[in-house]
Amino acid sequence: MAVLPSLEYWLRGPVENVPSLLQPAAHALLQARDEVNNALLDFPEEQLWRKPNMVASVAFHLQHIPGVINRLMTYAKGEVLSQEQLDYLVEEGKRKEDITLAGLLNHFNQQMDIALAELKITDPALLTEIRFVGRKQIPSTMIGLIFHAAEHTMRHTGQLLVTVAVLKNS
Numbered sequence: 001m002a003v004l005p006s007l008e009y010w011l012r013g014p015v016e017n018v019p020s021l022l023q024p025a026a027h028a029l030l031q032a033r034d035e036v037n038n039a040l041l042d043f044p045e046e047q048l049w050r051k052p053n054m055v056a057s058v059a060f061h062l063q064h065i066p067g068v069i070n071r072l073m074t075y076a077k078g079e080v081l082s083q084e085q086l087d088y089l090v091e092e093g094k095r096k097e098d099i100t101l102a103g104l105l106n107h108f109n110q111q112m113d114i115a116l117a118e119l120k121i122t123d124p125a126l127l128t129e130i131r132f133v134g135r136k137q138i139p140s141t142m143i144g145l146i147f148h149a150a151e152h153t154m155r156h157t158g159q160l161l162v163t164v165a166v167l168k169n170s
Contacts, residue, residue, distance in 0.1 A: 028150035032157040060093040061160035062104035066111030072149040
């Protein structure tokens, strides 16, 4: 079983090439990635879709976290969602036999890498610019969307970790 380094990411110093104002978001994404991957070492595949006490399954969180990050980072760039992104949203949480833990983790890790790469090329001068969310075009800001992606990731990471602990000990 892998051991997390003794210090959380926010205590490890700046993430290389990430603008200063976006360091907290980068730290949160890196922390979530480590915690999720560590928690799912040796996780039984047959538990992937279980919902103890009707809470969201591990599979749902592994689909939802990268989906939300992808959508929020799209809005942060001032873009609208593609049909592929909308289709992914509709499929989140739907059990399919070909979905595996390895595949979900691979997608989760890839989306984390993409988001971190996007943070590195984000122009800090644009962070307070208005960006619009969803079909209703609800106004937000670039920085608001980026930070919501990070905090939403951590919220679901916490939920995933509790679900994993319950399932491993049941």
